[in-house]
Amino acid sequence: MDLYGFPAWIRIEHWINVLFVTLLVRSGVEIIATHPKLYWHDDSRPGSEWARFTRKTMPRDRLYDTLDEEESYSPLVSLPGRRKLGMGRHWHFFAAILWVLTGAVYIALLFATGQWRRYVPASWAIFPQAWHDLVTYLSFRLPSRLPGEPFDALQKLAYALVIFVLAPVAILTGLAQSPAVDARFPWYLRLWGGRQRARSVHFLVLLAFLAFTAVHLLMIAVWGWGRENSLMLFGHGDAPAAGLWVSLVVIAAIVAVNAAVTVWSLRRPRSVQRVLGAVVTAVRRALLRPAVSRQRYPRAAVSARHRVNGRPPDSETYKIMAVHGFAPWRLTVGGLVENPLVLTLEDLRALDGRQSQCVLHHCIQGWSSVGEWAGLPLRDLIGLVRPLPQARYVCFLTMQDTGRDEPGAPGEGHFYEIVDLRLARHPQALLAYELNGGPLPIEHGAPLRLRLETQLGFKMAKWIHDIEFVSDYRLVGHGMGGWREDNVYFDMEVEI
């Protein structure tokens, strides 16, 4: 006699959970496709990966960037597939929010109803029992269930592991990859041993979930697919035939939802970006937007070779500027300001308030590097130009012409990114002209790039030549808040 049974909420939670886990796994695969390498160390040094899911090799005598390392996976395994990181991220975070809420309700009900006892072992004796059960399974026999319980000892331990260990570790290592969390709570990232360790553990949790699911399905088949599904669908094991058929219908529905959202994402990415983005942005604003960077890495942590993304402006003008140490370069600062400015690199260097910060760079693709950046705090520039009351956003225009400089990228036009004034006033919002004690290298955005330490790397425009204060980001480009938002459907605010 099973004292616990399968109350309706357990059954409903189970099937909702299946749906969200399929969305999370597939969108997670999309995200890892964008940098299909796993590291233990936060410099993500090329060649130091402990696992790779790509056969691509990179040139040694030419600049390559991490966009060249991206893989395109099939929509059968990733959501939506075909190298659509922006879409994968929207689905991953949207599903994660709903999955965490589902999980919170589940845990609350487990403890409110006393059902937690079905998973939490009452004594250490469960370990030798579980071992005994394993041996029984391996000799192709079925062990007996624990007295008065729905599971045998091995099953009980496996469920406890998934619910109370794997799921929380998945959530916590996911958060440990957020630039805002890591910038605000550097100790939290240290707890995991760095962003790359957190990312690697996040992946290992995925493997554990997949292994659990495979064994779970096998067990259901062994114990009787119809009867077990009858329990999980109707709350009793008396209708195995209906259990079989209805389970197939439910699984078909889950597959259909996956197919539908895949097609939606591939055909109407802008609509997915707007709809899911609204939900994710609301949660992100409430939880992560208030974070302010408190990073102060030791000099010793600086990566020997800071990875790069994006290619420098391939123009005659830029090359001539570069060979002259950017003496001909001018920064124009204008738009909705009282005091528009034109500055040379010398002017910028001569301004008081030079600030340096040794920080972890979080790329949207998953890699990271540590660097010490120095330059002019953005708030100082804001103070000099005095924005008008209607100015709400700052637009950073760059010399990179994506159609010319990034031939593989989807989209054209000059690269730009927009941030709101609040973020621009963060203490570590910096216009950097130095990296690791030397002039900013060309690959890293010379002569001037942005640093926003609670954000992902793509927001930190490189090769800047113009800064405009505007009232509304929707008036610029395709109106999504930046070149990547416009063309590859990333979110405008990227605290995760």
Next chain:
Amino acid sequence: MDGARTGLSEIVPLGDEQRERVRARLRAGHGACPACGSEDLGIGDALFLGFAFLSEPADAYMVGLTCPNPSCPVTYTGIRLRASEFLDQ
């Protein structure tokens, strides 16, 4: 070159002999300032282009040229050269 070896396209300072070779190149071609026609252009450093710029051949450099004429509208220019044209072999 340095740039290729370190994986960065840094500036390569030129020695006297290398500057002479650049000057010879300038004399052979149109060695005057494109904006004002001044002939005595100052020769600066070289920038390795072959690593970071997609469109450039693997041995391409830009050598900085500065116009001495104070009223010239375009003080800073450059000449694109191959390594074999001005660097030591």
